[in-house]
């Protein structure tokens with residue numbers, strides 16, 4: 001497992017990471033993605049690559 005983080009200034013709230021990995025990401029009060037748990041490393045790499053604004057990274 002790996003810790004991931006979302007840059008809230010960059011996230012556009014598209015919801016892709018949340019629908020892909022709902023156990024890891026959730027919408028925050030600001031409509032942007034927040035991390036709620038560690039991610040499987042392979043799944044983290046995939047979601048990092050698919051975020052349209054590259055707001056997700058590993059800690």
Ligand code: SF4
Pocket residue numbers: 006010011012013014015016017018032033050051052053054055056
């Ligand atoms: S995929 Fe990227 S832009 Fe979309 S909600 Fe997740 S972190 Fe934000």
